[in-house]
Amino acid sequence: xxxxxxxxxxxxxxxxxxxxxxxxxxLLVIRDLLSGPKRFTDLVxxxxxxxxxxxxxxxxxxxxxxLVTADRQPGRREVWYRLTPAGAxxxxxxxxxxxxxxxxxxxxxxxxxxxxxxHLLRTAVAAIDRAADxxxxxxxxxILDGGDYLVRSDGHRWMLTAEEPSMPADxxxxxTAAALRALIFGQSDRDLAIAGDAEPLQRFQALIGxxxxxxxxxxLPASRxxxx
Amino acid sequence: xxxxxxxxxxxxxxxxxxxxxxxxxxLLVIRDLLSGPKRFTDLVxxxxxxxxxxxxxxxxxxxxxxLVTADRQPGRREVWYRLTPAGAxxxxxxxxxxxxxxxxxxxxxxxxxxxxxxHLLRTAVAAIDRAADxxxxxxxxxILDGGDYLVRSDGHRWMLTAEEPSMPADxxxxxTAAALRALIFGQSDRDLAIAGDAEPLQRFQALIGxxxxxxxxxxLPASRxxxx
DNA sequence: CTGGATCCATGATGATACTG
DNA sequence: CAGTATCATCATGGATCCAG
Numbered sequence: 345x346x347x348x349x350x351x352x353x354x355x356x357x358x359x360x361x362x363x364x365x366x367x368x369x370x371l372l373v374i375r376d377l378l379s380g381p382k383r384f385t386d387l388v389x390x391x392x393x394x395x396x397x398x399x400x401x402x403x404x405x406x407x408x409x410x411l412v413t414a415d416r417q418p419g420r421r422e423v424w425y426r427l428t429p430a431g432a433x434x435x436x437x438x439x440x441x442x443x444x445x446x447x448x449x450x451x452x453x454x455x456x457x458x459x460x461x462x463h464l465l466r467t468a469v470a471a472i473d474r475a476a477d478x479x480x481x482x483x484x485x486x487i488l489d490g491g492d493y494l495v496r497s498d499g500h501r502w503m504l505t506a507e508e509p510s511m512p513a514d515x516x517x518x519x520t521a522a523a524l525r526a527l528i529f530g531q532s533d534r535d536l537a538i539a540g541d542a543e544p545l546q547r548f549q550a551l552i553g554x555x556x557x558x559x560x561x562x563x564l565p566a567s568r569x570x571x572x
Numbered sequence: 573x574x575x576x577x578x579x580x581x582x583x584x585x586x587x588x589x590x591x592x593x594x595x596x597x598x599l600l601v602i603r604d605l606l607s608g609p610k611r612f613t614d615l616v617x618x619x620x621x622x623x624x625x626x627x628x629x630x631x632x633x634x635x636x637x638x639l640v641t642a643d644r645q646p647g648r649r650e651v652w653y654r655l656t657p658a659g660a661x662x663x664x665x666x667x668x669x670x671x672x673x674x675x676x677x678x679x680x681x682x683x684x685x686x687x688x689x690x691h692l693l694r695t696a697v698a699a700i701d702r703a704a705d706x707x708x709x710x711x712x713x714x715i716l717d718g719g720d721y722l723v724r725s726d727g728h729r730w731m732l733t734a735e736e737p738s739m740p741a742d743x744x745x746x747x748t749a750a751a752l753r754a755l756i757f758g759q760s761d762r763d764l765a766i767a768g769d770a771e772p773l774q775r776f777q778a779l780i781g782x783x784x785x786x787x788x789x790x791x792l793p794a795s796r797x798x799x800x
Numbered sequence: 801c802t803g804g805a806t807c808c809a810t811g812a813t814g815a816t817a818c819t820g
Numbered sequence: 821c822a823g824t825a826t827c828a829t830c831a832t833g834g835a836t837c838c839a840g
Binding site: 354363393433436441444447450451453458460463464466470 | 580581582583584585586587588589590591592594596599600603619620621658661662664665666667668669670671672673674675676677678679681685686687688691692694695698
């Protein structure tokens with residue numbers, strides 16, 4: 345298998361970093377592994393639009409670059425991909441891109457746009473972390489489209505992981521990504537079950553909509569027609 | 573002219589950011605404009621290996637994405653490219669990549685590797701900012717290969733710009749990038765003129781070599797002695 | 801000289817279908 | 821579930837050329 349040895353040939357650590365994660369899809373694979381190990385098909389579901397061929401190639405490259413490892417247990421069909429410590433250290437890069445996107449590439453979810461629960465939550469968490477003053481500890485357990493997510497604050501930063509909580513959560517939400525989107529953007533929440541004590545629940549309701557208040561670009565003046 | 577409208581189609585601000593700056597070379601163009609406006613040929617010199625065609629295309633795309641603007645003055649031959657505020661906000665992304673590269677992709681400059689003064693300085697500054705405890709205010713003026721660079725600390729962070737200092741600098745260095753590389757990595761500094769008062773000068777000497785102390789990967793397995 | 805444009809070759813990616 | 825195979829298209833690199 346031919347390796348991607350395209351080098352910029354610069355003595356520059358930014359270029360060196362981009363030689364490893366600058367290919368299309370690479371940083372998005374890292375992004376989706378930052379919340380925990382995933383299987384091939386988990387990644388395909390999140391990376392809507394990636395072809396299996398490309399995902400295979402990226403995972404191989406990231407493996408060779410020692411950013412990702414593949415757990416293959418004998419007698420088990422599934423392969424679990426997870427980040428190495430070096431891969432996990434790309435968290436600040438993803439965070440920086442995420443914050444920049446929030447500032448300069450924000451746009452309401454479009455009607456036909458595929459929406460994965462994990463991406464919606466990631467954006468919500470980034471918006472809360474940036475725009476809200478409330479960083480008191482909290483733990484929310486969300487079960488969306490059958491997947492477990494844990495949103496929590498350690499008192500300083502809000503974080504997202506894709507896992508079942510090891511401790512009881514303050515708030516538990518069950519439903520679909522579409523229902524959560526509706527809740528966030530101020531529409532019906534009939535299809536969402538939200539459980540918890542009154543105070544944490546009220547706090548959840550107050551914070552979860554933070555991203556809907558971000559309207560930096562001209563928003564709602566019809567849609568922007570992309571022409572070539 | 574066909575535009576690059578390749579979209580990931582995700583509701584995810586990281587993906588949205590990468591749709592704008594994820595193409596090959598794009599973030600490196602941003603990197604080289606972060607230190608100040610540059611001409612087309614200035615960029616070609618720094619982005620060693622980029623073809624004029626690709627640079628033209630990237631500059632057009634970044635212009636349309638409102639990250640870069642082109643200053644074309646009537647009666648002046650040169651075109652000066654500079655970052656818009658949105659483009660300058662990518663600084664944290666570049667910094668994060670740079671720090672990751674310093675940690676996980678560090679390697680001594682190779683013998684035949686082209687070395688641009690600005691990249692060498694950027695790496696030196698990042699290493700000082702990360703590894704050194706000394707963040708007291710300072711201003712160093714370096715004139716390398718005929719270009720002006722200003723390295724300074726505001727008391728919190730070390731920064732690099734490509735400009736003549738507006739205030740007198742503590743230390744002034746004149747020479748070539750190759751001579752600075754030699755100084756940093758502990759070889760001859762005959763071809764480098766270093767001027768300044770004793771104390772700032774001593775501090776410069778103490779800090780400038782910081783990057784040479786970073787040897788995380790297996791380094792110096794001998795046998796590499798070819799120098800031009 | 802600067803600031804590109806043009807042509808061609810090659811490599812990377814996408815669409816779709818299929819398999820152990 | 822975790823990929824392969826095949827084909828088509830797009831993006832990039834290398835070299836060369838050109839206008840102000």
